[in-house]
Amino acid sequence: MSLLVQIDQQLKEAMKKKDLERTSVLRLLKAAISYASIQKAHRELTDQEVIGVIAKEIKKREESIVEYEKAHRPELAEKEKVEIAVLKEFLPKPMSEEEMEELVKKVIEETQAKDKKDLGVVMKTALSQAGGRADGKKLQEIAKKYLN
DSSP states (O other), rough: OOOHHOOOOOOOHHHHTTTTHHHHHHHHHHHHHHHHHHHHHTTTOOOOHHHHHHHHHHHHHHHHHHHHHTTTTTHHHHHHHHHHHHTTTTSOOOOOHHHHHHHHHHHHHHEEEHGGGHHHHHHHHHHHHTTSOOOOOHHHHHHHHHHH
């Protein structure tokens, strides 16, 4: 079952249960997916592209949490955390640190990277192979460690 279908089903269930918070998050997600579809010349997005949209929405909320906490607005930060939890339900299981290290080693070997100048190539390849299952910052830390 495609991710878009799963999101639609979850939205319908949330609406039936009158779960306003979940309904709101899923509607915002559907809007973000529609916007991404328009940018892609009105074609239906693949699951991988939908995962990218979800990750982007999570990142927005994580940045908002930091700002809300700086502004001493814990109630708004908490709301963002709840939204992140709903969005994370649609992401694939994240890679473990060991899996990320293996991926980085393999990519360094494939790309024949030697030092930090090759970090961009390693990161681009590793992120595409991870398929949305790895945190970019953590991958970068691991890649820097092996490229020194």
